[in-house]
Amino acid sequence: MALLTASYLSQSFGAADIFGGISVSIPHNGKIGLVGPNGIGKTTLLLILAGLSQPASGAVHLARGTRIGYLPQESAQAFSGLDSTVYDELLTVFADLRADAARLRQMETNMADDAFDEELFAQYSSLQERFELAGGYEYDQRIRRILTGLGFAQDDWNLPLAHLSGGQKTRVLLARLLLETPDLLILDEPTNHLDVSAIEWLEGTLKTWPGAALVVSHDRYFLDRVVDTIWELDRNGLERFRGNYSAYVTQREARWQRRRQEFAALQERLAKEMDYIRRHMAGQRTSMAQGKLSRLAREVEAIHAGGLSVLSRLKSRGWARLMAELDLKRPPATVAELHQRIGQLRAPTRPSPFRMSLNASHRSGDIVLRSQNLAVGYPGKRLFVADDIDLRRRERAALIGDNGSGKTTLLRVILGQLPPLAGEMIPGASLDIAYFAQAHDDLQSENRVLDELLRVKNMPISQARNYLAKFHFRGDEAFKPVQALSGGEQGRLALAILALGDANFLLLDEPTNHLDIPAQEALQSALAAYAGTVLMVTHDRYLVDRLATQIWEVADGRLRVYAGSYQEYLAAKAAEKESNVQVKSITAQKSNGSAAAAPKLSKNALRRQAAVIAQLETTITDVETTLARLSEDIQAATQTAAVDKIQTLSVEYAATEAKLEQLLAKWETLAHE
Secondary structure, three states: OOOOOEEEEEEEEEOOOOOOOOOEEEOOOOOEEEOOOOOHHHHHHHHHHHOOOOOOOOEEEOOOOOOOEEEEEOOOOOOOOOEEEHHHHHHHHHHHHHHHHHHHHHHHHHHHOOOOOOHHHHHHHHHHHHHHHHHOOHHHHHHHHHHHHHOOOOHHHHOOOOOOOHHHHHHHHHHHHHHHHHOOOEEEOOOOOHHHHHHHHHHHHHHHOOOEEEEEEEOHHHHHHHOOOOEEEEOOOEEEEEEOOOHHHHHHHHHHHHHHHHHHHHHHHHHHHHHHHHHHHHOOHHHHHHHHHHHHHHHHHHHHHHOOOOOHHHHHHOOHHHHHHHOOOOOOOOHHHHHHHHHHOOOOOOOOOOOOOOOOOOOOOOEEEEEEEEEEEEEOEEEEEEOEEEOOOOOEEEEEEEOOHHHHHHHHHHHOOOOOEEEEEEEOOOOOOEEEEEOOOOOOOEEHHHHHOOOOOOHHHHHHHHHHOOOOOHHHHHHOEEHHHHHHHHHHHHHHHHHOOOOOOEEOOOOOOOOOOHHHHHHHOOOOOOOEEEEEOOOHHHHHHHHOOOEEEEOOOEEEEEEEOHHHHHHHHHHHHHHOOOOOOOOOEEEEEEEEEOOOHHOOOOHHHHHHHHHHHHHHHHHHHHHHHHHHOOOOOOOOOOOHHHHHHHHHHHHHHHHHHHHHHHHHHHOOO
């Protein structure tokens, strides 16, 4: 039996129909990604499935005992009125275990002070076993591991909830959900407030999640790594695809081709059946023609309500049941009425794709950008030093790194808006540079969409509106003020303006931010076909994976250039980590009584450090083995009523657990040096 089943869901707000006829099921260990354009109703569907909103029609059924955890897209109002800290809030997940721990300590005290009480010992034994099986000795480590994985520095654990930003609150809510381990996780854009390392940690967690997960995300790389099924929601309804996001992209085109063929076959069959009905309605085969009319009328009405796929349900469920489920109208009763309804059938329409192209008016020199001994930053604050850059014509470089590491600052140096702190940035010959700003600063907020386009390039109004329609600004949307646009709409407008130009070198700062997946796909296709050179700052790993020919990584005060694709970069990073070749930083060393800058480790020092880490990992394994043995010994002692031994072992267990935490902290420090 499925964990969740939904039948014929529909939702509307006023006269506007959001979606209809949605039937889905989620298996016990399913990992599902829900995709579709912005505004299509994805969040609305999640709320209905989570039981937080009621559909206009249809029903949701849960398997008995199913627990659902829901993460909203924004959580600015979460924890309102609470004065606890981040860590304290997560401890509340384990309130029952903490109460049991207190009861165990009290029982131990009572058993030590009083004569042997068989009933008390039996209670203690039962409670202690339940406590261990429920993770009573592990919950503190789970909290620490999840907070660290989601990017909370240890100093942040004691921050009051009221002082957190909206993004931090969302991360705390996600941490709480992961600790609560519901049977079904429903997550609305869970990666929005995570950096790449936290996203990668979450990917690993969800891939091994024992329950089911339903995720809305614009992060295509995340969907590739986590889900095994894609639900696509569009104006035609909801389609299911097996596999991850890349598999869905491959299947999608083939499915549209098959739909068109099925509709063509349907039209041919309907025409033949209508011809038969017309020819025999008044003849000797009137009853047969009347029967065909009745059956065909029901089919046509069902197709109007639920598309071609509904015909199989019509055969299995029957007309009366389907009529109630889909709220079908009375079928046509006459040949003329049926002919009219057949004429109103429309071929399956693929959602209008987001179309754009990028053109370079002239050829640049073969060398587009070079640097020598470059240092980037501001007076008194150096952000990073850079490997020497050599970017050639038609290459696509991806500049990646944590927020605040200096990526946008480097773009300003390339644009000539900021001088380098040291060294040279040398542009190539015949360059015409276009810059796409992350915050869309170049857009004038008081202008209307149409005016903003005409400000950049003068053209007839009709031509401008046709151009904007390609970027999904249709009808009155062309007259909306820029300041009233959503982040995704501003991104589309900025891309529309970018595509008007004919630069041969594009500097793109987070070009896919706020864009839905169709817009991301359109931009990716345009960049792949672009005849110029591209440097993009982006957290969009899918875009980087598909396009980049160089990776520029900014980390720990250095920009390193990796020639090759994103997968080659990941392989190089994995090899560096495995062999401990790259050392990002080391603890400051003292020389002559004062702190000195830490020198780069020599090969011998690297070997010594690797040996220390290896020895530390061996010690950690030994301590973990000891901890497991102590747990077994405590269990055995409870079964033999050895009170004194239980107390001794409990003290030893606590000390060993503390030692393990210290070793893990030391390993964490050394492994990231």
